[in-house]
Amino acid sequence: MVAEFFLRLNAENPLLLGLIRVLFVVIAILSLVPPLIWWERRLLSWMQDRIGPNRSGTITFPDSFPLKGLAGKKVRTFGLIQPLLDGLKLFLKEDITPNSVDRKIYFIAPAIALFPAFALGATLPWGPSTGLYGILTPVADVEIGILYVLAISSLGAYGIVLAGYASNNKYSMMGALRASAQLISYELAMAMSVAAIIMATGSMKLTQVVSAQEEPLWGVVPWAHNWFILTPFGLISAIIFLIAVIAETNRAPFDLPEAENELIAGYHTEYSSMKFAVFFMGEYAAMFIFSGVFATLFLGGYNILPIDWSYLAATTGNGFFKMLAGANYWLAPLVFLGKCFMGITFFIWLRATLPRLRYDQLMDLGWKSMLPIAVANFIVVGLWIICTTLYGAGGGWIAAIAAMILFVILYLNILNTSRKANPATATRSITMVKSPTKTESP
Amino acid sequence: MTLNQIAFIVLSCLALFGAVGVVFFNTPVRSAMALVVNFFTLGLVYFMLGSELIGITQIMVYAGAIMVLFLFVIMILKSTNDTDKPQLGERRFLFSLLGAGIVFGMIYRYVIMPTMGRTDIQFTRTYGTPQEIGKTLFTQYAWPFEIVSMLLLVGIVGSIMLAKRKF
Incomplete structure (x- = not known):
């Protein structure tokens, strides 16, 4: 019935349906950001052996309370409304604008920072492309789905750069410069890792990327799905993409633009009240959407497990598998949200685990490790495609794995020796402990 | 409309x-x-x-x-915002008129004249898709494409040489 309604709307008033599609994405992001902030604070404090926000919203009903079930009891919300109260506090705070800022750019920068985070979700399919979900998602199934994501995410630098410039503050400026350099560096590795996936799929449409992951696993196992993270080159792509995403969203351990022990608060040092809240929200929205992009590219999108339920149902004739296939279809949005949630949990876990990188380490990682690996991976995918068309699935995999081993040997033998023991850059603390520089003795 | x-x-x-x-x-x-x-x-x-x-x-x-x-x-x-503006002096007006004239002349010659009076311009369905552009780029224009890539490579190597730390 719902499906019929939307089908009719699609035929009669496509513009209205388009707006509804946009609203689904925007409302999902807007309503899920506060719980994300709560989850980050609670999970982080649990990992750091603290308690975290758990008091707000605890109501103790008096013994004389008219409802007998509630009288004398405590209702806990585990601090779930803390982010809402924080938002309220930010609304009511005094909005300080320093005197010497470039006013127009200072005001417009948070809005520019928020725009890419919301616009990114436009090509993400959060449900299957057939039936009801096919009408509702994605907002625009354009030919250039992945390129759109890359293009919009590269616009994310502007909000930060303009905020840093307009604040007229050394620390803000340093933060902005760091952020833009970091974005440009990691975008390359990100684009190369995605290019490998585009080649393996043969299309840039994100719906096509998902349906390419519903093919038989490795081209030979018919009852399993070929999620890209299960293939060798896809795994490498996934790792590189994940690292690049963390750098793009300025999260720990790549949060140099807002490193508080060096730059106060980085690019948003001079921002207070709602303008700061907008930056904060943009960061979380970007995290959320990028987790969705990761799920779409590597984790099979909205499918719950890499198992082809309808194939199993057809071959075994078991009704249970048929039911699971139905569940896989109807629960698709929830599964997609769950995958986003897992991605964010991973982000938080990393923040709790890893210390912040130093700036030259950050650049080394981006340019000297991730980019070469991504390019090598790209060549491996090309070989795999050629050999698969020439010799079938088995030949393709043999060629791909052989090429990977070759690259690893090359890396260990040639590239690794050229970077040994440069006294100017060998300042990692662990190296210093192991081989301390000789102090001049009297 | x-x-x-x-x-x-x-x-x-x-x-x-x-x-x-x-x-x-x-x-x-x-x-x-x-x-x-x-x-x-x-x-x-x-x-x-x-x-x-x-x-x-x-x-x-x-x-x-x-x-x-x-x-x-x-x-x-x-x-800063004050000093760096190019100064053309009294011939400024003449130069700007000349530049504008050239630009509009070119727009008229290459855009407006060929399309004037035509209402039948239509593209095929595959026009501008990544597949189509890729095919054209790597078959018909493969040679210019490779030359441009060489040019970019030279640019990259040159910039590395310029920016390299001298020991």
Whole structure:
């Protein structure tokens, strides 16, 4: 019935349906950001052996309370409304604008920072492309789905750069410069890792990327799905993409633009009240959407497990598998949200685990490790495609794995020796402990 | 007026404002931002013409990458707004008239004249798709493409040589 309604709307008033599609994405992001902030604070404090926000919203009903079930009891919300109260506090705070800022750019920068985070979700399919979900998602199934994501995410630098410039503050400026350099560096590795996936799929449409992951696993196992993270080159792509995403969203351990022990608060040092809240929200929205992009590219999108339920149902004739296939279809949005949630949990876990990188380490990682690996991976995918068309699935995999081993040997033998023991850059603390520089003795 | 026409008018007005802003803003950062607006809206106009790949390339390469580098350089150089304007003196008016005349003449010769009076311009369904552009680029224009890639390689190697730390 719902499906019929939307089908009719699609035929009669496509513009209205388009707006509804946009609203689904925007409302999902807007309503899920506060719980994300709560989850980050609670999970982080649990990992750091603290308690975290758990008091707000605890109501103790008096013994004389008219409802007998509630009288004398405590209702806990585990601090779930803390982010809402924080938002309220930010609304009511005094909005300080320093005197010497470039006013127009200072005001417009948070809005520019928020725009890419919301616009990114436009090509993400959060449900299957057939039936009801096919009408509702994605907002625009354009030919250039992945390129759109890359293009919009590269616009994310502007909000930060303009905020840093307009604040007229050394620390803000340093933060902005760091952020833009970091974005440009990691975008390359990100684009190369995605290019490998585009080649393996043969299309840039994100719906096509998902349906390419519903093919038989490795081209030979018919009852399993070929999620890209299960293939060798896809795994490498996934790792590189994940690292690049963390750098793009300025999260720990790549949060140099807002490193508080060096730059106060980085690019948003001079921002207070709602303008700061907008930056904060943009960061979380970007995290959320990028987790969705990761799920779409590597984790099979909205499918719950890499198992082809309808194939199993057809071959075994078991009704249970048929039911699971139905569940896989109807629960698709929830599964997609769950995958986003897992991605964010991973982000938080990393923040709790890893210390912040130093700036030259950050650049080394981006340019000297991730980019070469991504390019090598790209060549491996090309070989795999050629050999698969020439010799079938088995030949393709043999060629791909052989090429990977070759690259690893090359890396260990040639590239690794050229970077040994440069006294100017060998300042990692662990190296210093192991081989301390000789102090001049009297 | 159809929806497409309204969208086109809005987008092209924005693009024009951006282009004018590049010239007339006083601070370099604002000029650069006006250029970003211009590039971005031009990309959207390409979308409307059905050529998504060109549009997204415009946004990704120009608005996303090149202008970020521009901003970077402007911010590092910290140029102030007063002294750096080019001075043409009394011949300024003549020069600007000449430049405008050349530009409009070229637009008339190469854009307006060939399309005047024609209403039958239509594209095939696959026009501007990534597949089609890829095929054309790697078959018909393979030779220029390879030469351009060599040029870029030379550029990269040259910039590394210039920026390399001298020990």
